[in-house]
Amino acid sequence: MTMNPWILHLMKRLFPPQVLLPDIIGIDIGLTIAAIAAIVFLTKTKRWGWLWREWITTVDHKKIGIMYLLAALVMLFRGGVDALMIRTQLIAPHQHFMSAQQYDEVFTTHGTVMIFFMAMPMVFALFNAAVPLMIGARDVAFPRLNAISFWLFAFGAILLNISFSIGGSPDAGWMSYPPYSELMFDPGVGENYFLLSLQVAGIGTIATGINFLVTVLRLRAPGMTLTRMPIFAWSALITSSLILFAFPPLTVALGLTMLDRIFGASFFTLGHQGMPMMYANLFWIFGHPEVYILIMPPFGIFSEVVPTFSKKPLFGYEAMVASLLAISILSYGTWVHHFFEMGAGPGVNSFFGLSTMLIAIPTGVKMFNWIFTMWGGRIRITVPMLWQLAFVPTFVVGGATGVMLATVPADYQYHNSYFMIAHFHNVILGGTVFGLLSGLYYWWPKMFGWKLNHRQGVWACLLFVVGFWLTFMPQYFLGFQGMTRRMSSYPPGLGWTALNFWSTIGAYVMGVGFLIMVYNIIWSRIHPDWDTTGDPWDARTLEWSLPSPAPEYNFARIPQVHSRDEWWEMKQEGRTDEVKISEKTVHAIHMPRNTPMPVLLALAFFVGSIGMVFEWFWLAILGGLGVVAALAYGSFANYSEKEISRDTILQTEAQLGRLES
Amino acid sequence: MSTATETHRSVARPPEFEDTHESIRILGFWIFLTTDVVLFGSLFSVYAVFRNRVALGPTPHQLFSMGPVLAETLILLTSTFTCSLSLYAARSNRLKGAVAWLTVTLLLGASFVFLEIREFAGDVMAGHTWHQSAFLSGFFTLVGTHGSHVTIGIAWAIMLVLQLMSGGLTVTNRRKLYTFTLYWHFLDIVWIFLFTVVYLLGIA
Incomplete structure (x- = not known):
């Protein structure tokens, strides 16, 4: 047998032993079949052109929001499967469902996918879907940049997700602390995938931060002062500003690790006086604000959902804004609480412990404000409201255990135990994900034009919440009993067996809840309950003054805002005709044209990243040239606008029944 | 005829600020x-922490020499002046002046990058690669990131020159020139910190 050694080398590189596990080969075959089926479907139904024109080249924030949402749900599935694999391994002592190596890979991708490729895009999905509509804008400030952000996220997600079948997954945890993540201890391409995919998606995130900050600052409808702005728009403003200051340190942390691994620098190495602690600091200067980047939008969502379903204005609007601002500032002074044990000394630790505890105060203010908003209101138990009601006790427990962890001496006991695992799932799953799902059910009719079935939604929510409590409450006690995170198996006789068993059962119940949610979406698509009014929830803010889904230009006529909850005031004062147009009031509207530049730019980043991952520098240079070419094309191509004529607008609005008689 | 106040206003508010789209950009x-x-x-914080972590490599004092760095500094400071002259020419509606000064700026930028690459190459030839110590890693990365920003700026300036020559002083091109000058001044300010923190403190 003679085989070209070059090809042999390549095959060994692309398919090392860890990607030749039977389950991974099974998934590869499944994915290949699914891809072929999708290609055949698109070709048979002649939808390639439609896909290209309507979705891939679009710069419309509503469509970009939908793409973010679908991608986030797919990633929720992937991260969820990882979670179930972890819990299956831990259901009983001495389980060897996965090898220790594969277990490491699975918990790494679980964390990475859930934070960066599930929660972040779902936040951006809802920003895109709701923020421009609720502030009375026709699009975001930089529509093309918005598409660039999405495609950078999408290709970053693809990059991370192909790692398990080509080359091997990252396995140093979602924080990827050196020296574990350094070449000496972690050879292979897995970590490179982690570094490059987060870097690419991170550039997109920074761009989104800039975009929504400018959108909210500059594109509000006349009369909508900052203090009349819906709280969700406030949360978009504050989240964006957090992104601007949080993501560059991540860029640096990832970039320097990449220089260490690929180009032989000595930043975080053990030799040559490198300093692994530097990475921990840089990472958490990003990482702590990041958790507030993830929780502020749900705070905003609840501040829309609670007033709508309590038929009352939000209690303590000013306090809500002030507490959002306070949290955003305090969040920069807490990062050391992630490593109290690493020797910073009592003075530093006390400062960071206290600043962490301080955050509980503005957060508590928000809790009381939501409860006081419900107080005396006429509460309607809809699915979004149900998620909010589930959130309140969950987040209170998560917050209280957070204060426990902030107590420095006690943290020496809790740190990196299952107590901490339970705490952060309590706030990220019970806070962020509950909030985002509440927002998903709330704005779904506005995004798609049809409502999700109520009964199925209630079941999905109940099962998910019950599964959630069952999964994570035992983990607090496991932490007290000494079980540390990232153990791939444990011996019997430590009193951990029963708690782990129930925790795993809870995880499967959550999985069933998720499946019902998917069923809910598919069923409601097949049996659509069309939203013909545009205002299915009898809601308060401007996005509900539009038809569902909103036309391409959103507002045929930009509304004049007089108060908070402007749409509610319009309904109360019988001014709803203000949103209608007549032949006299209609004007032509300029909208940005579709462009292939964003997807090509992101593709070039993807190609270059593959080159870096495998250290094929010719490919990396090719990708870099592609990036330059795409940017030059974007700069020279006349990025023109198209005009939507008066007649088209009149026609569209007439069909929607929005012409003044 | 415009009154004195109106003239004053038109001077204070260039077209790229008056246009809604461009001012948003x-x-x-x-x-x-x-x-x-x-x-x-x-x-900078990484560099500050790593400054004394020289392992077996050279200390900042041994590595740096003032001559080329001073030349780089003078070139970059001059280029920021010529960059402003380009903007000034555009504001006075002199297209040729804008293009000429922008070209001077990018040539000065290119010679800055050339000198920096020469300095780096000299260090590497002498065996001082960034593998040698945390200090060298921090130094090459901090200064190199600034240098790559300048390189990106040069590419941007080339495109801008072409666009100015083909399109003239449109509102969009004026905005591009204005944001380019912001970028270039920013790099200059970063260099002043670099010069102080890296080179002056290193040589002292």
């Missing part, structure tokens, strides 16, 4: 620059 660019400030801030 200018705000966006300012915000982008803040993210770049944070990026350099992170790299």
Whole structure:
């Protein structure tokens, strides 16, 4: 047998032993079949052109929001499967469902996918879907940049997700602390995938931060002062500003690790006086604000959902804004609480412990404000409201255990135990994900034009919440009993067996809840309950003054805002005709044209990243040239606008029944 | 005939600020620059921590020499002046002047990058690669990130020259020139910190 050694080398590189596990080969075959089926479907139904024109080249924030949402749900599935694999391994002592190596890979991708490729895009999905509509804008400030952000996220997600079948997954945890993540201890391409995919998606995130900050600052409808702005728009403003200051340190942390691994620098190495602690600091200067980047939008969502379903204005609007601002500032002074044990000394630790505890105060203010908003209101138990009601006790427990962890001496006991695992799932799953799902059910009719079935939604929510409590409450006690995170198996006789068993059962119940949610979406698509009014929830803010889904230009006529909850005031004062147009009031509207530049730019980043991952520098240079070419094309191509004529607008609005008689 | 106040206003408010679209882009660019400030801030902190972690490699004092660095500094400071002259020419509606000064700026930028690469190459030839110590890693990365920003700026300036020559002083091109000068001044300010923190403190 003679085989070209070059090809042999390549095959060994692309398919090392860890990607030749039977389950991974099974998934590869499944994915290949699914891809072929999708290609055949698109070709048979002649939808390639439609896909290209309507979705891939679009710069419309509503469509970009939908793409973010679908991608986030797919990633929720992937991260969820990882979670179930972890819990299956831990259901009983001495389980060897996965090898220790594969277990490491699975918990790494679980964390990475859930934070960066599930929660972040779902936040951006809802920003895109709701923020421009609720502030009375026709699009975001930089529509093309918005598409660039999405495609950078999408290709970053693809990059991370192909790692398990080509080359091997990252396995140093979602924080990827050196020296574990350094070449000496972690050879292979897995970590490179982690570094490059987060870097690419991170550039997109920074761009989104800039975009929504400018959108909210500059594109509000006349009369909508900052203090009349819906709280969700406030949360978009504050989240964006957090992104601007949080993501560059991540860029640096990832970039320097990449220089260490690929180009032989000595930043975080053990030799040559490198300093692994530097990475921990840089990472958490990003990482702590990041958790507030993830929780502020749900705070905003609840501040829309609670007033709508309590038929009352939000209690303590000013306090809500002030507490959002306070949290955003305090969040920069807490990062050391992630490593109290690493020797910073009592003075530093006390400062960071206290600043962490301080955050509980503005957060508590928000809790009381939501409860006081419900107080005396006429509460309607809809699915979004149900998620909010589930959130309140969950987040209170998560917050209280957070204060426990902030107590420095006690943290020496809790740190990196299952107590901490339970705490952060309590706030990220019970806070962020509950909030985002509440927002998903709330704005779904506005995004798609049809409502999700109520009964199925209630079941999905109940099962998910019950599964959630069952999964994570035992983990607090496991932490007290000494079980540390990232153990791939444990011996019997430590009193951990029963708690782990129930925790795993809870995880499967959550999985069933998720499946019902998917069923809910598919069923409601097949049996659509069309939203013909545009205002299915009898809601308060401007996005509900539009038809569902909103036309391409959103507002045929930009509304004049007089108060908070402007749409509610319009309904109360019988001014709803203000949103209608007549032949006299209609004007032509300029909208940005579709462009292939964003997807090509992101593709070039993807190609270059593959080159870096495998250290094929010719490919990396090719990708870099592609990036330059795409940017030059974007700069020279006349990025023109198209005009939507008066007649088209009149026609569209007439069909929607929005012409003044 | 315009009154004195109106003339004053037209001087104070260039066209790229009056246009809604372009003024939004200018705000966006300012915000982008803040993210770049944070990026350099992170790299400066890394360098400050690593400054004395020289392992078996050279100390800053042994590595740096004032001559080429001073030349780089003078070139970059001059280029920031010529960059402003380009903007000034555009504001006075002199297209040729704008293009000429922008060309001078990018040539000065290119010679800055050339000198920096020569300095780096000299260090590497002498065996001082960034593998040798944490200090060298921090030094090459911090200064190199600034240098690659200047290189990106040069590419941008080339495209801008072509666009100015083909399109003239349109509102969009005026906005591009204005944001380019913001970027270039920003790099100059970063260099002043670099010069002080890296080179002056290193040589002292």
